[in-house]
Amino acid sequence: MKRNFSRVLFSILALVLIFSAFSYNPANATANESPRLQExxxxxxFGEIETSSDRPTSVIVxxxxxSIVEANHKGKKQSKANLNKERGKVISELKKQVKTADVNREYDYVFSGFSVELPGNEIIKLLAVPGVKAVYPNVHYTADVISKEEISAEEFSPEMMKSAPFIGANEAWEAGFTxxxxxxAVIDTGVDYTHPDLAHAFGDYKGYDFVDDDNDPMEGPTQYHGTHVSGTVAANGAIKGVAPEANLLGYRVLGPNGGTTEDVVAGIELAVQDGADVMNLSLGNSLNNPDWxxxxxxxxxxxxxxxxxxxxxxxGPNNWTVGSPGTSREAIxxxxxxxxxxxxxxxxxPSEGVEYPTAKVMGFPSDEELLALNGxxxxxxxxxxxxxxxxxxxxLEGKIALISRGGFAFVDKAANAKAAGAVGAIIFxxxxxxxxxVPGMAIPTIKTELADGQKLLAELEAGNNTVSFDIEFxxxxxxxxxxxxxxxxxxxSWMIKPDVSAPGVNIVSTFPNGTxxxxxxxxxASPHVAGVAALLLEKNPGWATENVKAALMNTAVDVIDPGTGEAYAHNTQGAGSVRVMDALNTxxxxxxxxxxxxxxxxxxxxxxxxxxFEIKNLSNExxxxxxxxxxxGNPEGVKVSTSKNLKVGAGKSQKVNLNxxxxxxxxxxxxxxxxxxxxxxxQIIEVPSILFVGEPDYPRVTGAFMEKANEDSYYVGAYLPGGAEVLAYDLYVFDxxxxxxxxxxxxxxxxxxxxLPYHEFVWDGKVRTEGNTREELPNGDWVLAVYVxxxxxxxxxAYLVTKE
Known part of the structure; x- marks a missing residue:
């Protein structure tokens, strides 16, 4: 049902900006003439940035x-000196127009532009500066993980590193590829390059820290993500990464609270200039858009x-949930x-005569820990x-935690229960x-539906506070x-993503301070593929990046959905799960x-x-x-025509048309x-493909946020993959x-x-009360609902947000 809005606010950037093209002289005009206008x-x-406020706003220009790389690939001459001169002209003109504009990072190698902070209501002046092609919000990136479990020295075993052997890395090592x-280059939260399993991979130059702006990319005191990623790529000690003899460079672009586009782009640029052969970016946001x-x-x-x-x-697991930079057209x-x-x-x-038919195993750290609950x-x-x-x-020491769903992630609930001493959990x-x-929970976790959860609560109320488990294979x-x-x-772009898949659940790797x-x-999952790419380049040092990507995709194996017995959809698994030896030997x-x-x-x-597409015959025949x-389903209405019996010479390639x-x-x-x-x-190669009939069913909103702007205002916004004809933000109480x-x-x-794909506005933190007055909303957790x-x-x- 269409909503009726009594209050409609228009952004200045949603209006057509029209200026007089010349001075109007009434003497030269007829009675019916009016001044000629020109856009x-x-x-x-890209996106809608709040332009009615003078608050400082950071953008990417x-x-x-x-850029040097783009020009060179188009057969044009380009130099740092010329780019510096042209960029200087734009910056100089911008500072004439906006006195408070503060330029931070400048780019010239794989991206031509700069980052700048200026008042939001003066961004319109930036857009009008000659030489500016596009302006992007300086969005937030995080290095989120689903769960974390540190392993004590007493518990640790090298056999825990199962994922690299599973995809065939150990066979590659035996074949001489390490x-x-x-x-x-690991573009992440930094890296503990002193870890005994990682020290071998670093030379005197270790990378760069864009958070603290120095030459030491050591991971921050509360961070661990980049060290773990680095170990999956190239650990060589108690555990072995996929490419244990590869060299590593660390680029710290994410601090304890994440990072922004300006540092991520700077990290990419420097990694390319520093001579990296492969780069891994285990980071992202919820912007499903390729042109970022x-x-x-x-x-x-x-x-x-x-x-x-x-x-x-x-x-996941819904479609259209991929976010930048996973949306890149070329990156893997x-x-x-x-x-x-x-x-x-x-x-x-729990007690005689009470049954719990919806009880199921939700997740567990190991079979042994799950079965230990029996008897x-x-x-x-x-x-x-x-x-x-x-x-x-x-x-909770040695007990079972009974937990309600809601509020935050299941894995965090299980981790909190383990930290409190619980040996298991039931989440209803x-x-x-x-x-x-949810595989890989920190402690064995059972799930039930609401009705059975209420039975458990009733048992507690009646004084029956014990439970036993009968768990069978x-x-x-x-x-x-x-x-x-x-x-x-x-x-x-309507592209299939991911391109490939790799192990990403309960991955054991290096952690700061030698743990x-x-x-x-x-x-x-991503660093497994970065490691395989390193092995491919060791064997094929002259390969173009498209060959590495194709080898990974062409030789991946289908992942089968146990619920259907069929392969997962292309937009779930991409070309499939990577296999090292098949990629090396294709x-x-x-x-x-x-x-x-x-x-x-x-x-x-x-x-x-x-x-x-192009067929490349790598053999000598x-x-x-x-x-x-x-x-x-062989749908009626789709016809495909392509070549048959195409002959390609040894070491040659040929293009194939497909209609x-x-x-x-x-x-x-x-x-x-x-x-x-x-x-x-x-050899059989299966290439995933999709087409859309009608307007694609992409989600109209993929995320929302509320952030403090200053003492009396907040940034509120949403991610809109296709934009919005009508957009509204509603607040609800969080139960x-x-x-x-x-x-x-x-x-x-x-x-x-x-x-599309980004909208934000400034909110004063006040809401209308029953008496039709406006009062400050108290700080705390609230529900922000977005209508599109x-x-x-x-x-x-609806999204859970926090007002601070």
């Missing part, structure tokens, strides 16, 4: 003058010969899998949502239905996609490794879209290739997956008991024609 040519602004001579400053820098880094690998994000984006595991059934027995009677203690404060004053749903399995499960792994496609930890997230490459034919929106008649294209004809009148709107099969008679949405408070902002209308679709999503 001013201004740069493109892209110049029309091309990453020797290849340099991998970071993605542009990565695309040109790939063009310059540096293999860029990035995590796909931890916002990586989803997370879970290694094979055993599945168990469970029965609970023992435990006390269980209710701890609400399972926050740290909920455990205060309660004795706070709404009807079943909640997700059910079946073995192969490699699976992690629920948290973000899915594609990418908006605007080890098990972490999970796509941040842990004799054929299909470039690129996946396709999107884009949108088919012609209402009558047939629409044809063309693609081409002439080969004949055959092709087959199959769309899932897709779609009659949309015979197809339901939606997206259709296809697999292009390429065979030389011995701490259920972790859900409470009573409505007020609508704090209403807008029209908000551009765009392209005939309405969407309403």
């Amino acid at each position: 001013l040519d201004i740069a493109e602004l 892209e110049l029309e003058e091309e 990453g020797e001579g290849v340099t991998v 400053a970071t993605s542009i820098a990565l695309d040109w880094a790939m063009a310059e010969g540096v293999v860029a690998v990035t995590s796909n994000g931890n916002a 984006s990586v989803g997370a899998t879970q290694l094979p595991y055993n599945e168990y059934t469970v029965e609970l027995a 023992v009677e435990y006390e269980f203690v209710y701890v609400g949502l399972g926050a740290e404060a909920d455990f205060e004053g309660k004795d 749903n706070n709404v009807a239905g079943e909640h997700a399995d 059910d079946k073995a499960v192969g490699e699976t996609m992690a629920d948290f792994s973000s899915r594609g496609p990418v908006t605007l 080890y930890a098990a972490l999970q997230g796509t941040s842990m 004799e054929n490459l299909v470039v690129p490794g996946s396709y999107s034919f884009g949108k088919f929106v012609k209402e009558k008649g047939k629409q044809v879209e063309k693609q081409h 002439r080969k004949t290739y055959n092709f087959d294209v199959e769309f899932d 897709v004809q779609v009659d949309t009148s015979k197809l339901e709107p939606g997206y259709y997956e296809a697999t292009i099969t390429v065979s030389d008679g011995s 701490e008991e259920t972790g859900g949405i409470g009573a409505p408070i007020d609508t704090i902002g209403v807008f029209e024609d908000a551009p 209308e765009e392209a005939g679709v309405t969407e309403y999503k």
